[in-house]
Amino acid sequence: MKKAILKLETLACPSCMQKIENALKGLKGIEKDTVKVLFNSSKAKTVFDSEKISIDAIEKAIEDLGYPVIKSTVKDA
Template structure:
C-alpha cells in the first residue's frame, strides 16, 4: 500500500467532504478506512494499492465531481 496526499482547491462546504470521500471509497484498490478529507486544509489523504488503481484515476474521480487538484504527494 502507498499513501498519497492531494492538495485540493479551497473547499467551501462540509458536504464537499462527503462527496469526495464517497467517490474515493468507491474506487477499487483504495483502503476505505484510510480515506480522510480535511476541510480546513483542503487536503485528501488516502492509502491505495498501486497495482489496482493509479494516482491519475484517483485524481480523475475527484475532478469529475468538479474539484480541482492543485498537487499530489506520494
C-alpha cells in the first residue's frame, strides 16, 4: 500500500472536490475510505495499491477532469 499526495492547481469551486473525489473512488486499486480532497490547500490524498494502479494513472484520472496536477509524491503507507 502506498500513500499519494497530489498537489493540484488552485481549486475554485467546492463541486470540483466532489468530482475529483468521485473520480478517484471510481478507480481500481484505490482505498476508497482514504480519498481526501483538500479544497483550500488544493491537494488530493489517497492510499492505493501500487500493484493494481500506478501513480501516473491516478494523475491522469484527475487531469482528464480538467485539473492539472502540479506535483505528486508517493510514500509507503
